[in-house]
Amino acid sequence: MGAGHPAADSPGAGWRSLDPRTIAVHCSWMAAPLGSLALTALATGGRLGNRAWITLAIVAASFAVVTIAGLIGWSRTRYRVTADSFELRSGLFTRRQRAIPLHRVRNVDLTANPVQRLFGLVVLRAGTTGANGSRDGLTLEALTRPAAERLRAELLARAGTGDTAAEPVLSTGDPRWLRYAPFTFWVFGGVFAAVGAVWRVLDGVGVEPWRIGPVRHAFEDFGNSVLWVTIPLALLAVAAVGGVGAVAVYTENWWRYRLEWADAGTLQVRRGLLTTRSVSIERARLRGAVLREPMLLRAAGGAAVRAVASGLGNREENRTRSAVLPPAPRAEALRVLTGVLARPGAPRGRHARSVSPTRPAHAPIGEALFDRPELTRHPRAALRRRVMRGMVWVVAPATVALAVLGALLTPVLLYCAGGFLLVATPVVYALARDAYRALGHGLAGGHDGYLLIRSGTFSRDTVALDRRAVLAWTFTDSPMSRRAGVTTVTAAVAAGEDGYRIPDMAAVDAAGFADAAAPGILDEFLVK
Numbered sequence: 001m002g003a004g005h006p007a008a009d010s011p012g013a014g015w016r017s018l019d020p021r022t023i024a025v026h027c028s029w030m031a032a033p034l035g036s037l038a039l040t041a042l043a044t045g046g047r048l049g050n051r052a053w054i055t056l057a058i059v060a061a062s063f064a065v066v067t068i069a070g071l072i073g074w075s076r077t078r079y080r081v082t083a084d085s086f087e088l089r090s091g092l093f094t095r096r097q098r099a100i101p102l103h104r105v106r107n108v109d110l111t112a113n114p115v116q117r118l119f120g121l122v123v124l125r126a127g128t129t130g131a132n133g134s135r136d137g138l139t140l141e142a143l144t145r146p147a148a149e150r151l152r153a154e155l156l157a158r159a160g161t162g163d164t165a166a167e168p169v170l171s172t173g174d175p176r177w178l179r180y181a182p183f184t185f186w187v188f189g190g191v192f193a194a195v196g197a198v199w200r201v202l203d204g205v206g207v208e209p210w211r212i213g214p215v216r217h218a219f220e221d222f223g224n225s226v227l228w229v230t231i232p233l234a235l236l237a238v239a240a241v242g243g244v245g246a247v248a249v250y251t252e253n254w255w256r257y258r259l260e261w262a263d264a265g266t267l268q269v270r271r272g273l274l275t276t277r278s279v280s281i282e283r284a285r286l287r288g289a290v291l292r293e294p295m296l297l298r299a300a301g302g303a304a305v306r307a308v309a310s311g312l313g314n315r316e317e318n319r320t321r322s323a324v325l326p327p328a329p330r331a332e333a334l335r336v337l338t339g340v341l342a343r344p345g346a347p348r349g350r351h352a353r354s355v356s357p358t359r360p361a362h363a364p365i366g367e368a369l370f371d372r373p374e375l376t377r378h379p380r381a382a383l384r385r386r387v388m389r390g391m392v393w394v395v396a397p398a399t400v401a402l403a404v405l406g407a408l409l410t411p412v413l414l415y416c417a418g419g420f421l422l423v424a425t426p427v428v429y430a431l432a433r434d435a436y437r438a439l440g441h442g443l444a445g446g447h448d449g450y451l452l453i454r455s456g457t458f459s460r461d462t463v464a465l466d467r468r469a470v471l472a473w474t475f476t477d478s479p480m481s482r483r484a485g486v487t488t489v490t491a492a493v494a495a496g497e498d499g500y501r502i503p504d505m506a507a508v509d510a511a512g513f514a515d516a517a518a519p520g521i522l523d524e525f526l527v528k
Contacts, residue, residue: 015078015089021119022142023070079140081154086126088138100138104128106285106311107266108152109321110145110278117276122148126155127311156266156280170339171325171332173257173271180327181250182243183296191242254326259336267307267340269324279321285310287495288450288465289324289340291333295458303333307340308465308496318496341450341464375440375454376513381484382504383436390428395421431457441502443467443517451491451517453502463500469493470518475510482507489514 077090087099105126112122121142128137143151255273262268267281288308297303305325312318325336399421406413435457444450444464451470454462472492481487486504491514493500505513515522 015080018074018077018079018140019121019142019144019147020074021121022074023067025115025119025121025142079138081151086138086155088140098138100126100128102155105137105155106282107280108155109280110148110152110276112142112145112272112276114274116142117274120144122276124148124151127313152280156263168339169258169260171257171259171328171336173254173326174328177254177326177328178247178250180297180300180302180329181246183300183302184246184250184294184327189242191238191245194245250326257326259324259339261339267324271326281307281309281322281324282311285495286340286466287469287493288463289337290464290496291337291462293330293460293462295460297327298460301330302327303330304328305333305336305340306496308463308493310495315497322496337464375442375452376505376509378436378439378504379484379486379506381486382439383432385481385484385486385504386432386435387429390432391425395424395428398424439504441505441513453491453500455501455503465491465493465500467517469495470521473514473518473521474499475514477507491517 073090076095077088079086079088081087081102084103085099085101086105087097089095089097105128107127109125109127110122111125116122119142122145123142124140126137126139140148140151252273252275254271257269257271259267259269262280265283267283267286269277269279269281271277286307286309290306290308292304292306293302304323304327306319306322307324309322312321324340325333399417402413402417402420406415406417435455438455438457438460440452440454442452444452445467448466448468450464451467452462452464454460470491470493474490474492475487476490477487481504484504485507487507487510489502489505489510490499491502492498511522511526515526
């Protein structure tokens with residue numbers, strides 16, 4: 001019974017099969033080795049060695065094996081939705097049948113890479129949350145998009161998260177946001193990552209990249225030129241290429257971006273150009289949100305937003321799937337935060353602009369609170385600790401290393417050591433002051449309000465955590481911090497990064513603040 005037949009997709013049907021085009025998608029992995037062979041042919045002028053021919057033979061044999069295995073796997077894979085569970089049956093020699101209760105389904109995501117989109121298919125992942133907070137679930141590869149949409153609606157409806165109530169759209173993509181792409185990691189990191197990937201591919205097929213004509217000439221020209229001219233030019237070239245790459249990555253990840261409450265209980269993010277993604281986050285699993293302001297993006301007046309939610313997978317998966325707003329204007333980020341953190345029945349979306357931080361606990365965290373948060377400042381000892389760390393771990397080691405090499409090799413390095421000391425000291429102090437000014441913590445709302453934490457300089461993060469979601473407190477100090485009268489407090493939450501730190505707050509206030517933020521947890525440790 002095919003997945004595209006109406007009878008197969010009706011709620012009362014029995015076992016259903018995947019789309020037969022799944023087999024073609026499984027063979028797409030051969031594009032990488034075939035592409036490597038093509039690059040080898042170009043680099044060698046069409047003269048393929050024995051190693052290349054052996055690779056081609058292995059690819060051909062693998063194609064036959066994968067095709068047969070895919071055909072058998074497709075014919076033996078079935079799924080169905082019963083009154084109380086979602087079941088998947090697969091396997092040839094070892095038959096496997098997995099089932100998850102519908103009431104444990106927390107999100108149903110749809111993803112399609114370029115090859116799957118070419119065939120009109122998507123991958124459906126029904127996620128659950130185990131007792132230990134780990135993400136589990138079932139994955140179907142692959143269904144037609146209409147069939148996947150109907151199955152997602154069916155799963156969410158039977159899981160009790162569906163609601164036909166109209167909900168506002170929180171945010172949609174704007175082409176003008178592309179100007180924030182160059183202020184991300186990909187400006188420099190993306191260039192080196194791409195070069196490293198190409199280098200490994202060429203090295204894997206027996207091609208020595210440094211012997212390729214343009215690469216060899218570039219290194220020779222760089223080495224024979226004046227370094228104080230070539231190094232800045234090289235950095236400008238890397239920044240230019242990285243900027244173009246950052247815009248391309250931003251476009252691929254966030255094209256046709258749309259954030260909305262799909263129903264009263266599901267926050268949904270849709271995005272992607274070549275690989276489309278549709279991530280849903282259950283409101284009951286939402287524990288807060290994070291306003292992220294990396295240094296370059298902050299200087300450009302931008303910010304990004306992540307949700308703090310459970311059931312999104314391991315830490316790496318969580319960082320990818322929790323993004324609810326790309327780098328965008330800070331005003332847009334504040335408005336999205338208001339909509340994401342809104343309680344049921346409170347205003348959301350564009351109607352939440354008038355929310356005030358003085359509203360009762362059931363009101364959302366307003367834009368004004370994140371824009372000018374009334375947070376408790378940390379003691380001056382926190383500034384001294386940041387200055388000292390910068391001097392001990394950055395300035396002193398580099399200065400001493402240059403000085404020692406200068407004494408052993410050439411006096412030029414002694415001048416370099418002095419110049420580095422003079423330049424690095426004020427830079428480190430400025431960064432330490434910025435990090436200190438970012439420190440702050442506070443409470444918003446009543447007992448069911450939010451715990452606010454702000455810290456960081458290279459990436460300034462303002463976290464709003466649901467105070468009811470705090471499970472435990474950890475107080476960390478060292479001999480140096482005890483002498484300075486500060487301690488680091490960590491709020492443990494079964495979501496997001498699992499724990500959110502309040503670094504270097506006044507030790508005398510730490511226990512009282514933690515008890516006020518989450519009453520009851522520290523009762524047995526406190527003397528009232």
